[in-house]
Amino acid sequence: MPAPGPVLIHVITEKGKGYAPAEIAPDKMHGVVKFDPKSGKQMKNKSATRSYTQYFAESLIAEADEDDKIVGIHAAMGGGTGLNLFQKRFPDRCFDVGIAEQHAVTFAAGLASEGLKPFCAIYSSFLQRGFDQVAHDVDLQKLPVRFAIDRAGLVGADGPTHCGAFDTTFMACLPNMVVMAPSNETELMHMVATAAAIDDRPSCFRYPRGNGIGSILPPNNKGTPLQIGKGRVLREGSGRVAILGYGTIVQSCMKAAEQLQMLGISTTVADARFCKPIDGDLLRQLAREHEILITAEEGSIGGFSTHVSHFLCLNGLLDGKLKWRPMVLPDRYIDHGSQSDQIKEAGLSSQHIAATVLSLLGQTRGDM
Secondary structure (H helix, E strand, O other): OOOOOOOOOOOOOOOOOOOHHHHOOOOOOOOOOOEOOOOOOEOOOOOOOOEHHHHHHHHHHHHHHHOOOEEEEEOOOHHHHOHHHHHHHOOOOEEEOOOOHHHHHHHHHHHHHOOOEEEEEEEHHHHHHHHHHHHHHHHOOOOOOEEEEEOOEOOHHHOHHHOEOOHHHHHHOOOOOEEEOOOOHHHHHHHHHHHHHOOOOOEEEEOOOOEOOOOOOOHHHOOOOOOOOOOEEEEOOOOOEEEEEEOOOHHHHHHHHHHHHOOOOOEEEEEOOEEEOOOHHHHHHHHHHOOEEEEEEOOOOOOHHHHHHHHHHHOOOOOOOOEEEEEOOOOOOOOOOOHHHHHHHHOOOHHHHHHHHHHHOOOOHHHO
8 A cells, every 4th residue: 555655764784683792892893894702802913013093192192292283173983093092092082973073073163163173084985975064164265174094995805895996086186275185104103293293274184994014113203204295216217207295105106116127227216295285396207207196195086196187287388398197096886805805806016106107108018
């Protein structure tokens, strides 16, 4: 029998219903990984390094130890963002606003307007929900809210729904935003310190799911503020090729340079550090001293590489012999898989970077 009007079905669900370890852990067992059925303990691969999330939390705690104006904000993701560690240390300076990213952003703006130094830690894909607030309540007001953007780039088993592909694109288009990405865990700590020191405008830094590479950490996990808008050259080449990486993909750029060196191709590798403000001096140097320039990032079209192309075009650096190629995530969603498999599918592995260079030199991947 047809209903006389609209019908509302309200189904109250319970996460992990019937399995006690999942029922009592609201912030865990959302992804499908191997686990012990009796205890519920997840079987993760052991690593000599900690997660980028934990390095962020440790660095933020180090900053907050010396600055009582620093506060942390998350949207029901204390464990996921590492702010549960911050809360243990500073229970009165950490705020869980619930699953309400829009409110988290505006709440952070309010705290900043009253002289506090809020670090708003949100997954990249979840920050999309709060973009209107980022634009109107933070950037337009030029309030110094610091956005710690976790799970940036490909996220493996968390799949396309949690892939952090778009944050550089939508954050770097905002006029007042400082946009950063670390190449390793040490750089992440420096960027936490940099964000803490920026007190006249908003800032953000992105970092991936997964563990660090084992770089040497600063004393007491306290970073040193970086010069705003300045990148660095990591490897000086003597040839025609330069690779400019943004974020942790810099490690793949370095590996690509090593692969090319085995073929007798000397390659310069640079770490951009900043998407905005972009390092114009570094771009001019790379463009004028090389014939081939590759930019690489684990983000969508419209991100770092687009800002590079805009600068190169406006400064006439593409009017001559320079061959420039951007390497970004493909314009589609990538399904679940290991992060390494996803990187290969996206065409962003070190082998893909090296192969792109070879193609511009008139060689083939078979030469590798």
